[in-house]
Amino acid sequence: MSDSICLANARLVLADRIVTGSVTIEDGIITEITEGDHIPIGATDCKGDYLMPGLVELHTDNLERHIEPRPSVDWPHRPAILAHDAELASTGITTVFDALRVGSIHDGKARYNAYARGLANELLEVRAAGHLRISHFLHLRAEICSETLLEEMAAFGPDDRVGIVSLMDHTPGQRQFRDVSALKTYVAKKRGMNDADFEVHVENLKALQRKYGVQHEVGAVAEANRYGATLCSHDDTTAEQVAQSRENGVRFAEFPTTLEAAEACHANGIAVMMGAPNIIRGGSHSGNVSALELARAGVLDIVSSDYVPSALLLSVFRLDEVWDDLPRAVACVTRNPASAAGLVDRGVVATGLRGDVIRVGLAQGAPLLRGVWSRGARVG
């Protein structure tokens, strides 16, 4: 007997319009979409709530936050993975690319130890056991200014579900940290550095870029191709950097820091991703371009929850206020990220695709998540 559910009398957010109707999911796949407010026997009455695709999250630090809830606290990994998975499900995310840093730094107060391979093994084991509620892939954040990038990347292969590799260069004085004082606020506080420590830290990072920058960038691109992963850029700031990203084969750009870079991305066929917290707060925490400004300029394609999972759904309704086009806003957290990451089986409410859907009501103008289904199973 097949597993079947029907969600009826919903406002279905389809790719280009909103219609009242019902969705039937059988054995995890959407098999039927019917227009009208008819509620078949046994169906769930959605009472006019929105039914939209499950959210697709390409870049979240949330797993790291569960693994290290306080600086230097290594929380037991298996319960941390399960709590992370459940938290995302509770915010409407049904597909996630868990960001793991590759590239360590061994010296000083800004020490980063290698952890990605071990944590990936644990995540993949929990997944293989069938214990995860939502669909997980890996996103390797390749930190160019590090000592061990390529040896850490060599430990991954095509069978590891690495869907995305991002090229990150956080050298002080450029990109995200053009304003070195913003870096100081961010890192000195987090790592307990005084002024002298911070100066040493900045010089160390600049030296790493001189020593490894070119070699690591070329190597990380080759590794992404070996995995079959989508490549993305990070914090591109100038048209020259975007041209280099295009040369590398980048499909989407994470958090371009200027309007100039975002426009250059579009001119080069590169999708633009910005953070939902930036949208909700009305600006970037590191002083870079406002995501809403890019939305108004028509150069925003993908939104990521970044460091606040629940911000993703909130951002949809904020973007709807800007564009007055809910399907377009929803596409930024569903169809567009799925397509940028090469996933063709999800991201739209359509027959033949995965039964990943969420039911969303509105209460005092704010979204209220009333149900989350992953491959037709209720997960939130």
Ligand SMILES: [Fe+2]
């Ligand atoms: Fe960054």
